[in-house]
Amino acid sequence: MAQQASKSVGLDRIDADAPTFDPKAFRLGDEQAEIIARARELGQTVFASRAAAYDRDAKFPTENYQDLHRAGLLGIAIPKKHGGLGADYKTYSLAAAEIGRYCGATALTWNMHVCSTLWSGPLADDLDMEAATRAEHEHRRAVHYKRIVEGGAVYSQPFSEGGAAAAGGVAFGTEAKPVTGGWLVNGKKIFASLAGHADYYGVLCTEVAAGEKASRRNTLYLAIESKTDGISVVGDWDPLGMRGTVSRTLLFKDVFVPEDAALMPRGVYFQAATRWPHMFLTLSPTYVGLAQAAYDFTVRYLRGEMPGTPPVKRRMYPTKQIAVAQMQIKLEQTKALWYQAINEAHANPTKEQVLRAYAAQYSAMEGANEIATLAIRTCGGQAMLKSLPLERIYRDSRCGSLMLPWTAELCLDRIGREALYETGESDD
Secondary structure, three states, rough: OOOOOOOOOOOOOOOOOOOOOOOOOOOHHHHHHHHHHHHHHHHHHHHHHHHHHHHOOOOOOOOHHHHHHOOOOOHOOOOOOHHHOOOOHHHHHHHHHHOOOOHHHHHHHHHHHHHHEEEEHHHHHHHOOOOOHHHHHHHOOOOOHHHHHHHHOEEEEOOOOOOOOHHOOOOOOOHHHHEOOOOOEEEEEEEEEOOOOOOOOHHHHHHHHOOOOOOOHHEEEEEEOOHHHHEEEEOOOOOOOOOOOOOEEEEEEEEEHHHHEEEEOOOOHHHHHHHOHHHHEEEEEHHHHHHHHHHHHHHHHOOOOOOOOOOOOOOOHHHHHHHHHHHHHHHHHHHHHHHHHHOOOOOOHHHHHHHEEEEEEEEHHHHHHHHHHHHHHHHOOOOOOOOOOHHHHHHHHHHHHHHOOHHHHHHHHHHHHHHHOOOOOOOO
């Protein structure tokens, strides 16, 4: 069961950071605030000091996951009756932003893990299922949840394949062929975060029976044990940013997956993707946290309070004061829009709410890097040194706009098109 996380530095020895989203100002309940504070404390006291090494060596943050388990945060979205914290979508998102503030790679990979429980938990509970199907789902997800809560199992979520599938345009190329007792899975996933480090790969694939054509409606969400025969991890990992995610390529060759491995029943993932679109907004909390981190760094640096730098104040210059003002305005705009989007996440959102979700994703992913860019220009050359976190924050923040299924380009495309056209409308 979850225990208190180990700490390399105690909060009694450092000043605790203020919440990114103040519980009173954003009207959070006491239980929500406690979970979010737990994530923030762990990030500040433990993860922040490890982040540079994970980035430098492109090493997966295994130790952080052990601490997440001890703190109960591997099961943040697992229902309480299954031993988890029972957090809803908003609470998880706010906690993830706090983790991203201190280690982007940990927050981003933690998202891949949490989504296996968020999608199969509170999100699936919001969707339509027949009674028998729901009972079967309840039985199956209990097995997955027990592995996480009691054993600290880590789940990943390999998504991208290099084509239009990850953007929702076509069926996934990774296919599951029905066989006695389960499926045979064949295919490839690229940029597969946690590759070689997860205990289970939550694979999105297309069920294709003999003589049938691949269809998005037949998407399966299967938890495949990483040690299963036929799975291989290939390729190097030496990217610009998010280096600790270790997002190598996963190959599946005639991998047998038993029926009980399904994280969602047949047809439920497609229902979720079409009726619960905010499920694809969960990459964004990491970048809200990075935006906050870039702003925090700048204020401390200009006040002469940044550890590892001389206590020299640079706050008296009008140009730097103006830059900080611009950063705070951008940060508050991003946070306000993003908070509204996660606050209204539910099944069957309105057109306006979906457009707002796209706008929030775009604002978080692009805004984080804009703030980090301004932070480097404002703080000066010393801020680019790898001995300080801003250089890493900048590189990590640049990765957000590229992430499927809602890249910055796709968000712009969808906002423009869906604002101007109603469903089924054309110019013909």
